[in-house]
Structure formats: structure tokens, C-alpha cells
Amino acid sequence: MKEIVLNNKKNGMTVLLIILAAYILAILGTVAGSMQLHQGKGVILLIVCIVYLCIGWIPLCGLTVLKPQEALVLTLFGKYVGTLKDHGFYFVNPFCSSVNPAAKTRLSQSGDVKHASPINSDTAATALEITGKKISLKIMTLCNNRQKINDCLGNPIEIGIAVTWRIVDTAKAVFNVDNYKEFLSLQCDSALRNIVRIYPYDVASGVDTTGDGVADEGSLRGSSEIVAARIRDEIQERVNEAGIEIIEARITYLAYAPEIAAVMLQRQQASAVIDARKMIVDGAVGMVEMALERLSEHEVVTLDEERKAAMVSNLLVVLCGNHDAQPIVNTGTLY
Numbered sequence: 449m450k451e452i453v454l455n456n457k458k459n460g461m462t463v464l465l466i467i468l469a470a471y472i473l474a475i476l477g478t479v480a481g482s483m484q485l486h487q488g489k490g491v492i493l494l495i496v497c498i499v500y501l502c503i504g505w506i507p508l509c510g511l512t513v514l515k516p517q518e519a520l521v522l523t524l525f526g527k528y529v530g531t532l533k534d535h536g537f538y539f540v541n542p543f544c545s546s547v548n549p550a551a552k553t554r555l556s557q558s559g560d561v562k563h564a565s566p567i568n569s570d571t572a573a574t575a576l577e578i579t580g581k582k583i584s585l586k587i588m589t590l591c592n593n594r595q596k597i598n599d600c601l602g603n604p605i606e607i608g609i610a611v612t613w614r615i616v617d618t619a620k621a622v623f624n625v626d627n628y629k630e631f632l633s634l635q636c637d638s639a640l641r642n643i644v645r646i647y648p649y650d651v652a653s654g655v656d657t658t659g660d661g662v663a664d665e666g667s668l669r670g671s672s673e674i675v676a677a678r679i680r681d682e683i684q685e686r687v688n689e690a691g692i693e694i695i696e697a698r699i700t701y702l703a704y705a706p707e708i709a710a711v712m713l714q715r716q717q718a719s720a721v722i723d724a725r726k727m728i729v730d731g732a733v734g735m736v737e738m739a740l741e742r743l744s745e746h747e748v749v750t751l752d753e754e755r756k757a758a759m760v761s762n763l764l765v766v767l768c769g770n771h772d773a774q775p776i777v778n779t780g781t782l783y
Contacts, residue, residue, distance in 0.1 A: 451619035451691070454522070454530035460511050460537030467507055474500045510542035517585045519618045521547045531618045533585070546581035547622050550629040583621065587614045587695060592636055594701055597644045599668065600657075604708060605649050607668070608701035609679060611636050617691030625690045632687055639682035644668065647675060649704065650716075672699050728768055736763045 474497040481494030514520060514535045522529040522544040529544055594608040613632060615621050621628040647657050647668045657666035668675055680697035687694065704713075740756065751759065 452530035458536035463539040604705035620691030
């Protein structure tokens with residue numbers, strides 16, 4: 449379905465004034481015709497005026513007001529006529545009906561797709577029904593519920609995304625899918641699952657996330673920008689037929705599932721301790737090597753292999769220990 453943008457003149461006010469003037473003339477004609485009935489005249493004038501007073505309100509149904517960033521999809525007896533996109537006061541064919549299948553579907557702030565809650569006021573309900581026929585062209589944000597998904601290593605994680613979107617083709621949004629809001633929500637969840645299953649939560653060895661057959665360091669935690677871009681492209685590919693443009697997708701929540709969170713935290717802490725110890729040992733060995741070289745270079749003291757070993761051992765204990773060293777000063781001979 450190809451979108452047809454209508455360029456109707458904004459003549460709603462003119463038509464409204466003409467209808468009101470015609471009603472005033474019909475009332476005056478009815479009065480004048482009634483006064484001439486006893487003379488046998490004015491019958492035709494009276495009939496015409498009464499008929500107009502009965503059906504003259506029909507053109508009022510063709511008056512519509514569009515605000516900025518709103519669109520109205522019009523159909524005439526089931527046939528797509530076109531879409532009004534520019535803001536203003538319009539007069540359209542009163543027999544045309546506007547279509548918006550997602551009028552009663554609300555995307556809440558959390559992103560849940562739900563139907564509008566019952567409204568107590570009848571006036572408010574009527575206003576909702578009228579404005580619901582118009583399609584918003586504004587940029588909107590969808591934040592679906594957090595999903596529990598297994599990453600590429602089989603670890604269950606919880607992840608949530610925020611998707612910024614807007615409608616660019618009203619005809620596709622209305623006629624190609626049953627409900628474009630529900631369709632977008634479901635496609636976001638599906639695309640999220642497909643992409644997350646490719647990545648590990650944290651950097652893992654031997655994992656290919658790009659599909660080129662070469663292991664890389666991609667992960668959900670460390671490559672969030674890349675993951676978000678792939679999620680956006682995946683969603684865009686799925687919703688093209690619905691006339692929706694995906695502007696941006698961002699990860700709003702990422703964590704291990706509660707059932708393994710404690711275990712994975714211990715694992716991360718252990719890895720951090722091992723990395724820190726490795727760094728400390730590397731630094732201590734470098735300092736010991738530098739100390740031996742400086743002593744030998746400046747000939748401060750001459751040590752045999754046994755004393756060098758003892759010195760290295762003492763320095764490593766001091767540099768790698770968890771607590772501050774408490775040295776014992778030997779005032780006697782080294783031998």
C-alpha cells in the first residue's frame with residue numbers, strides 16, 4: 449500500500465460559515481413559508497427549508513482539525529482515499545471515515561502494550577474516541593518489560609531496552625499490519641532475543657560475535673553501543689512493512705538473572721583478585737630485578753647467589769604481602 453498525501457485547501461472555516469449562513473436562511477425561509485401558507489403560497493419554500501434543516505448538519509461531519517505532527521487516514525466506503533498530514537482546519541467528504549487501528553492501544557511509560565483503562569466521564573470518552581482516529585507523527589519511546597534471555601554461553605540474563613520510533617508511512621502502518629503498536633512491541637522483543645543470544649554477558653575466549661569466524665572480545669557489558677546498533681538494525685528490518693522508522697535503541701537494564709547473580713558475582717570477584725595479584729607479582733618482580741641491577745651496577749655490595757636468593761625472597765614477601773611488613777633488623781654480620 450502506497451501512501452497518498454492529500455493537499456486539500458484549509459477551507460474548513462469557510463465551509464463552516466457557509467453552513468451556518470445556510471441554516472439561518474433556512475430558518476428565515478421556514479418562518480416566511482409558514483406565514484404564507486394561509487394564502488396558498490410558500491409551500492415549496494417551506495418544504496425545502498425543513499428538509500435542509502433536517503439534513504443540513506451532514507456537511508458538518510466533514511470538518512476536521514489537525515494539530516502539528518498529526519495525520520488523518522481517510523477511506524471512502526472501504527477504499528483508501530489519502531492522508532492529511534499538514535496542520536489546519538479542513539473540510540473533507542463527510543462520508544469519508546478515518547482509520548486508526550491502534551487508537552485504543554496505549555504504550556505506557558514502561559512500554560507495556562495495554563488497552564486504555566475505562567474512563568468515568570462520558571465527555572472524556574467521546575473526546576478520546578474522536579482524537580484517537582488521528583495518527584501521531586511525533587517521536588515516541590517504547591520501553592518494553594525486561595526480558596530474561598540466555599546469552600551465547602547459556603547464562604540467563606535480564607535485559608531491557610528503550611526504542612525511539614515514529615511513523616513515516618501512515619498507509620503501511622494502518623493497512624499492512626493489524627495494530628502497528630502491538631506489532632512494534634512484539635518485534636522489539638523478538639529482535640532483542642535474536643541479538644542477545646549472539647553475545648556473552650562478559651568477555652569470553654573463543655566466542656565469535658561478528659559472524660566472521662574469528663573470535664573477538666564482544667560482550668553485552670563491554671560492547672553496549674555495538675549491541676544497541678545491531679538491535680536497532682534488526683528491529684528496523686522487521687518493521688519496514690509497517691511504515692515505522694526506528695531512530696534509536698538503547699540498553700536500559702542489564703544484569704544476570706537472580707538465580708545465578710550471586711554465583712557470577714563471586715566468579716567476577718575471584719577473577720578480579722587473580723588479575724590484581726598477577727599485576728602485583730609482575731610489578732614486584734620488575735622492582736627486584738631493578739634493585740639487583742642497580743646494586744651490581746654501582747657495586748654497592750657484592751652478593752653471592754645464596755644471598756641474592758634470600759634478598760629476592762624477602763623483597764617478594766614485602767612487595768606481595770597483604771599486610772605491611774615488619775622487618776627485623778640484623779645488627780650483626782650477614783654471614
